[in-house]
Structure formats: C-alpha cells, structure tokens
Amino acid sequence: MATETNRHPPRELFQTERLRVRHIDYGDLDAMYAVYGDAEAMRWVDNGLPMERSLCEQWIGITHNNYTSRGYGMSALELMPSGEVVGFCGIVHPDGQPEPELKYAVLRQYWGQGIATEAARGMLDYAATELGLHRIIATVAPEHAVSQRVLSKAGMSRGEPMIHADGSRTEVFKWLNERGDPGG
Numbered sequence: 001m002a003t004e005t006n007r008h009p010p011r012e013l014f015q016t017e018r019l020r021v022r023h024i025d026y027g028d029l030d031a032m033y034a035v036y037g038d039a040e041a042m043r044w045v046d047n048g049l050p051m052e053r054s055l056c057e058q059w060i061g062i063t064h065n066n067y068t069s070r071g072y073g074m075s076a077l078e079l080m081p082s083g084e085v086v087g088f089c090g091i092v093h094p095d096g097q098p099e100p101e102l103k104y105a106v107l108r109q110y111w112g113q114g115i116a117t118e119a120a121r122g123m124l125d126y127a128a129t130e131l132g133l134h135r136i137i138a139t140v141a142p143e144h145a146v147s148q149r150v151l152s153k154a155g156m157s158r159g160e161p162m163i164h165a166d167g168s169r170t171e172v173f174k175w176l177n178e179r180g181d182p183g184g
Contacts, residue, residue: 013075013130016122019115020078021089024063028076031085032056035105044144045105066092072131074103077119079110086110089119091127091136100127102138102156102175116147120154128177138173148173 010023024032036042036051036059051059059074066073074090087106094101102123106115120138127133138156140147148171152158156173163169 010076014122014126015080016118018080019086019119019122020080020083021075021119021122021126022078023067024060024074024076024088026057026060028085029053029057029060031076031107032060032088035087035107038108041105041108044141044147063090072100072127075123077106077115079115086115087119089116089123091123091131091133100133100136102136102151102154104150111146116150117153120150120156124155124175132177134177136175138175140171140173142169142171 010025012020012022014021033051033053033056036045036056037053039050042048042050063073070093072091074088074092076085077087077089078084079086087104087110089102089104091100092103093099094103102120104116104120104123106119124136127136136156137159138151139162140151142161148158151173154175156175159172159174161169161171
C-alpha cells in the first residue's frame with residue numbers, strides 16, 4: 001500500500017490558531033510511525049505497545065475506509081506555517097463501537113505545548129458544525145492525568161467509568177453538541 005498515492009492533496013478539514021487539520025494520506029506514514037511507534041507515547045494506548053510500521057500503513061487504509069463509510073476518521077495535524085505533521089486527531093468507532101470516540105496522539109517533542117488540547121477542541125467544534133454529531137466520548141486510563149486534563153480543557157466532562165470484566169477501570173469523558181445542531 002505504501003506505493004499507493006492520492007491523486008489530489010489531502011482534504012483540509014479546519015484550521016486552529018497553530019494547526020491545519022486534514023485527511024491522512026500515505027505520505028503521512030513516516031509521521032504516523034514516529035507518533036504511534038513511540039513506546040513512551042503508546043503506553044497509554046490500546047495494549048500499551050508501540051505500533052509496527054506495517055500496522056501504521058494498514059491504519060491509513062482503514063482511515064480512508066472510514067472517510068468513505070462514515071465521512072470522518074483520524075486526521076493529520078500540521079503545524080503552521082511549516083506543514084510538519086506533529087500528530088493525529090480524529091473521531092473513530094474503535095472495534096465497531098456505536099458511539100463516536102475522540103482520539104489523539106502528538107509527537108513527544110510537542111507534549112506540554114497545548115497542541116492536543118487545541119486539536120481536540122477544534123475536532124469537537126468540527127464534529128458539531130460540519131458532521132452534526134450530537135455526542136462523542138473519549139476513554140483514558142485512570143493514571144493518565146495529563147490526558148484527562150486535555151479532555152477537560154477541550155470541553156469534555158467526566159462520565160461514568162467503564163469497569164471491565166477483569167476489574168480494571170477506564171475513565172470515560174463525554175461531550176454533548178451544545179450548538180443546537182440536530183446532531184447525529
């Protein structure tokens with residue numbers, strides 16, 4: 001798939017003060033691997049293991065399928081004006097869950113600079129104004145206080161936690177469309 005190319009530049013979704021947020025394309029593979037292949041960053045994601053480059057490539061294809069089937073998915077975060085991809089943010093349905101979920105990950109050298117909060121806030125606004133989504137959740141490990149602060153600053157509120165069969169807990173944050181849009 002790495003040889004597959006888009007015939008058109010990736011579609012821009014929105015801009016924030018510092019970011020251009022756009023669809024992902026196969027040219028983003030190196031940037032995606034830099035983020036999702038980082039063991040420190042991935043300790044809070046899924047099984048806690050960094051992703052192999054080949055899995056990052058597969059996720060680009062899955063993301064393109066999401067754009068087609070749902071109209072949304074993960075997006076690249078380009079720092080303006082350089083155009084450097086510094087992370088990814090989007091709305092997905094992990095493992096086919098019915099509720100849309102906000103996800104984000106940023107290159108480690110940009111941690112602590114408000115990039116994740118800016119991207120998350122922008123994505124929620126985009127979900128309301130352009131996608132008509134009514135409710136979005138985000139999940140986070142109880143020990144990951146930094147991500148919980150990002151979600152709070154982005155406008156999400158703490159909901160009821162998920163308690164798993166093994167007794168472990170996942171914090172759930174929720175966002176409701178407050179724009180009065182009909183929602184989806």
